[in-house]
Amino acid sequence: MKTAEILSVGTELLLGDIINTDAAYLARRLAALGIPLYRQTVVGDNPARLRAAIDEALARADILILTGGLGPTTDDITKEIAAEALGLPLVLHEPSLRAMEAYLALVGAPMTPNNKKQALVPQGAAVFPNAHGTAPGMAIGQGGKTVLLLPGPPSELVPMTEESAVPYLSRFSDGVLYSLNLHLCGIGESAAEARLRDIMDSSANPTVAPYAGEYEVRIRLTAHAADLEEAKSLCREMRERVLARDLARHLYAETDTPQAAADAPAWALLAALRAAGCTFATAESCTGGGIGARLTALPGASEVFLGGVISYANEVKEGLLGVAPATLAAHGAVSEETAREMAEGARRAAGADLAVSVTGVAGPGGGTPEKPVGTVCFGLADARGTVTETMHFSPHGTRERIRLQAGSHAMRMALAHLRQAAGRSDM
Amino acid sequence: MKTAEILSVGTELLLGDIINTDAAYLARRLAALGIPLYRQTVVGDNPARLRAAIDEALARADILILTGGLGPTTDDITKEIAAEALGLPLVLHEPSLRAMEAYLALVGAPMTPNNKKQALVPQGAAVFPNAHGTAPGMAIGQGGKTVLLLPGPPSELVPMTEESAVPYLSRFSDGVLYSLNLHLCGIGESAAEARLRDIMDSSANPTVAPYAGEYEVRIRLTAHAADLEEAKSLCREMRERVLARDLARHLYAETDTPQAAADAPAWALLAALRAAGCTFATAESCTGGGIGARLTALPGASEVFLGGVISYANEVKEGLLGVAPATLAAHGAVSEETAREMAEGARRAAGADLAVSVTGVAGPGGGTPEKPVGTVCFGLADARGTVTETMHFSPHGTRERIRLQAGSHAMRMALAHLRQAAGRSDM
Numbered sequence: 001m002k003t004a005e006i007l008s009v010g011t012e013l014l015l016g017d018i019i020n021t022d023a024a025y026l027a028r029r030l031a032a033l034g035i036p037l038y039r040q041t042v043v044g045d046n047p048a049r050l051r052a053a054i055d056e057a058l059a060r061a062d063i064l065i066l067t068g069g070l071g072p073t074t075d076d077i078t079k080e081i082a083a084e085a086l087g088l089p090l091v092l093h094e095p096s097l098r099a100m101e102a103y104l105a106l107v108g109a110p111m112t113p114n115n116k117k118q119a120l121v122p123q124g125a126a127v128f129p130n131a132h133g134t135a136p137g138m139a140i141g142q143g144g145k146t147v148l149l150l151p152g153p154p155s156e157l158v159p160m161t162e163e164s165a166v167p168y169l170s171r172f173s174d175g176v177l178y179s180l181n182l183h184l185c186g187i188g189e190s191a192a193e194a195r196l197r198d199i200m201d202s203s204a205n206p207t208v209a210p211y212a213g214e215y216e217v218r219i220r221l222t223a224h225a226a227d228l229e230e231a232k233s234l235c236r237e238m239r240e241r242v243l244a245r246d247l248a249r250h251l252y253a254e255t256d257t258p259q260a261a262a263d264a265p266a267w268a269l270l271a272a273l274r275a276a277g278c279t280f281a282t283a284e285s286c287t288g289g290g291i292g293a294r295l296t297a298l299p300g301a302s303e304v305f306l307g308g309v310i311s312y313a314n315e316v317k318e319g320l321l322g323v324a325p326a327t328l329a330a331h332g333a334v335s336e337e338t339a340r341e342m343a344e345g346a347r348r349a350a351g352a353d354l355a356v357s358v359t360g361v362a363g364p365g366g367g368t369p370e371k372p373v374g375t376v377c378f379g380l381a382d383a384r385g386t387v388t389e390t391m392h393f394s395p396h397g398t399r400e401r402i403r404l405q406a407g408s409h410a411m412r413m414a415l416a417h418l419r420q421a422a423g424r425s426d427m
Numbered sequence: 428m429k430t431a432e433i434l435s436v437g438t439e440l441l442l443g444d445i446i447n448t449d450a451a452y453l454a455r456r457l458a459a460l461g462i463p464l465y466r467q468t469v470v471g472d473n474p475a476r477l478r479a480a481i482d483e484a485l486a487r488a489d490i491l492i493l494t495g496g497l498g499p500t501t502d503d504i505t506k507e508i509a510a511e512a513l514g515l516p517l518v519l520h521e522p523s524l525r526a527m528e529a530y531l532a533l534v535g536a537p538m539t540p541n542n543k544k545q546a547l548v549p550q551g552a553a554v555f556p557n558a559h560g561t562a563p564g565m566a567i568g569q570g571g572k573t574v575l576l577l578p579g580p581p582s583e584l585v586p587m588t589e590e591s592a593v594p595y596l597s598r599f600s601d602g603v604l605y606s607l608n609l610h611l612c613g614i615g616e617s618a619a620e621a622r623l624r625d626i627m628d629s630s631a632n633p634t635v636a637p638y639a640g641e642y643e644v645r646i647r648l649t650a651h652a653a654d655l656e657e658a659k660s661l662c663r664e665m666r667e668r669v670l671a672r673d674l675a676r677h678l679y680a681e682t683d684t685p686q687a688a689a690d691a692p693a694w695a696l697l698a699a700l701r702a703a704g705c706t707f708a709t710a711e712s713c714t715g716g717g718i719g720a721r722l723t724a725l726p727g728a729s730e731v732f733l734g735g736v737i738s739y740a741n742e743v744k745e746g747l748l749g750v751a752p753a754t755l756a757a758h759g760a761v762s763e764e765t766a767r768e769m770a771e772g773a774r775r776a777a778g779a780d781l782a783v784s785v786t787g788v789a790g791p792g793g794g795t796p797e798k799p800v801g802t803v804c805f806g807l808a809d810a811r812g813t814v815t816e817t818m819h820f821s822p823h824g825t826r827e828r829i830r831l832q833a834g835s836h837a838m839r840m841a842l843a844h845l846r847q848a849a850g851r852s853d854m
Contacts, residue, residue, distance in 0.1 A: 015649070024443040220444065307737040312733055
């Protein structure tokens with residue numbers, strides 16, 4: 001089977017100015033094609049070091065995907081060095097030049113001399129048009145090796161990969177990889193692994209691997225098979241074996257796409273709301289709109305998510321949510337009493353069936369001995385009443401981590417509530 | 428000068444299940460120490476391929492930082508392979524075993540046999556305690572090379588790096604790197620580069636590099652100097668040369684930390700609000716709380732950000748923001764008329780000095796011939812009145828990109844408004 005490597009080019013990656021999301025995205029696409037990826041590398045915009053990395057990668061792998069450095073600036077050297085490594089001259093690609101002229105006219109930008117070099121391609125390259133920028137991508141076959149060049153900006157790389165690179169790469173695909181993720185809460189990674197160790201050791205297809213996430217443990221089952229149905233079937237069988245190890249009670253979501261796996265609480269909650277025909281609203285203080293943003297990042301949220309209130313200031317808690325000033329004065333903004341009135345207020349104000357509230361101390365400042373950083377209170381209100389609870393997330397977590405944990409917890413509270421309600425109606 | 432490489436270990440990275448934020452974070456810390464980083468590599472949990480990558484990296488670099496694969500599971504092999512590559516036996520580190528017992532007791536988890544292997548360290552290693560997990564980190568000096576092993580979860584890696592790894596690495600630091608970012612809008616990357624090409628070509632310290640971001644162009648100036656003051660001074664001089672190329676009118680923010688650079692619109696808006704003593708509120712439809720989440724991701728947002736309304740459903744636009752049903756019926760939810768009433772409603776409801784509103788079609792569904800995907804309407808209300816505008820973001824962008832662009836545009840509208848107001852009061 002042909003193997004691949006990814007080589008990302010850009011000094012901004014080596015300085016940590018940007019995060020390499022391109023590599024993760026391409027890795028997922030290669031996995032879906034069943035093309036094994038054994039190494040990713042990042043080098044800067046330096047000709048000698050880039051050349052060395054290309055030569056080394058081509059000595060190991062059959063397919064090399066280079067990202068970045070195709071743009072118009074003098075820092076952009078990827079195409080020139082790749083052509084040199086392959087011993088191919090650069091030639092003008094007239095359709096790319098014309099497409100670039102049309103694109104620049106559309107966005108009202110001038111054709112600068114440095115733009116033109118983007119229309120040069122190594123002789124014999126298959127050119128991938130760029131509908132969202134000026135630099136075309138390309139694929140070059142030479143000496144039994146295949147080299148793909150893709151632009152660095154995700155807004156150009158992703159559509160070009162979907163429209164051109166994946167169809168091109170499908171010729172190398174030998175079956176499919178399929179992953180099923182079991183999302184667990186209330187158990188640690190090592191405890192989960194201890195229950196699964198013999199399965200992990202003895203199973204090669206599907207592979208079974210635990211991962212510690214933000215406030216969850218994910219067990220990833222990955223099967224390789226001739227087609228998707230067979231791979232899914234292998235994962236379903238393994239799922240039963242895994243859950244039988246006293247893990248079923250910790251399972252709160254199952255996902256099989258990276259988008260869903262990336263935010264399983266939001267994905268699972270939306271699915272449960274849709275299944276129940278239940279509308280939803282939020283009252284967010286320390287999460288500042290993060291729950292709303294996570295829910296609405298998923299297409300179709302509008303079917304069940306009505307909206308909510310970001311009640312960062314106490315005046316907004318009072319004015320828009322109807323929290324009583326006496327409650328705030330007696331118990332403080334971070335209290336179950338305030339969380340209760342926030343959830344009830346959001347439900348009433350939005351006219352929703354179900355609402356959650358979050359109010360806490362995300363840090364780094366604002367902690368007190370009674371309510372240290374990481375203290376978060378939650379409310380959950382429906383037509384039958386309101387429940388509240390308090391969680392103490394690790395005060396050593398970053399502000400962002402505490403906010404993510406708090407949002408995930410609120411969404412899982414709502415999810416558990418919907419499942420209990422579904423269980424009752426099943427009786 | 429000693430050079431470094433980062434080697435990230437984990438099959439989950441090669442499958443694209445997680446994004447390599449650790450590498451970007453460590454790259455920033457190395458840059459701040461002035462330690463050149465020339466390559467990052469990712470390999471999976473495979474002994475032979477990990478060993479080869481370690482051997483190759485140690486042949487090139489003086490300092491190798493390995494992340495991931497220190498945990499309790501059988502997939503975790505980094506320490507074992509690193510010790511083998513360095514020719515060192517693993518020995519039990521008693522303080523780590525005791526710390527792990529204490530940590531597990533604190534979080535109420537059992538000491539499983541697989542946890543114990545985390546207390547083994549290569550002979551002679553300096554051990555970095557892990558306050559947020561069970562696996563200690565470590566540094567090993569051998570044959571003129573230095574190898575650091577750090578845990579993969581960011582919540583463990585970041586505090587361990589700050590508390591132990593950076594102090595350890597500071598012995599290799601030779602001066603500092605300092606970066607100043609000039610954030611531009613209303614100009615493309617290649618147009619900006621055309622104006623700066625001779626400066627980019629002729630300047631080695633600071634280096635000058637343009638980057639295309641989400642709806643902005645960033646010019647990064649990076650200076651290397653003996654101390655921070657000298658590096659800053661070099662960047663300030665270069666800033667004047669760059670802005671003199673007719674770029675000053677495009678400058679909307681300047682940042683010199685990765686946190687600020689990562690979301691310059693939010694960072695700059697909060698700073699301007701604080702400087703003006705102006706309170707702020709939001710009314711978000713298609714961004715779903717994203718503006719609030721971005722503002723409140725930054726510590727200190729509570730000084731000026733009061734909150735807002737996530738008015739995803741029309742009922743919430745009417746009920747909480749007071750948008751007239753007749754306005755929605757006549758012009759639709761995505762209209763400047765609705766945006767106007769949303770902004771005024773948010774300002775009134777939150778009792779804020781200034782409010783913005785966002786209502787648009789983020790896609791992938793919901794577009795019409797009159798209002799295609801990417802159409803977003805904005806409102807900006809203060810005591811003097813309300814202004815509105817409509818933007819057409821590329822319909823080829825992803826939902827997430829359109830939401831980010833819309834949020835950034837709304838925040839820059841508010842920023843420009845505050846600067847105009849400050850200009851008036853200066854007169």
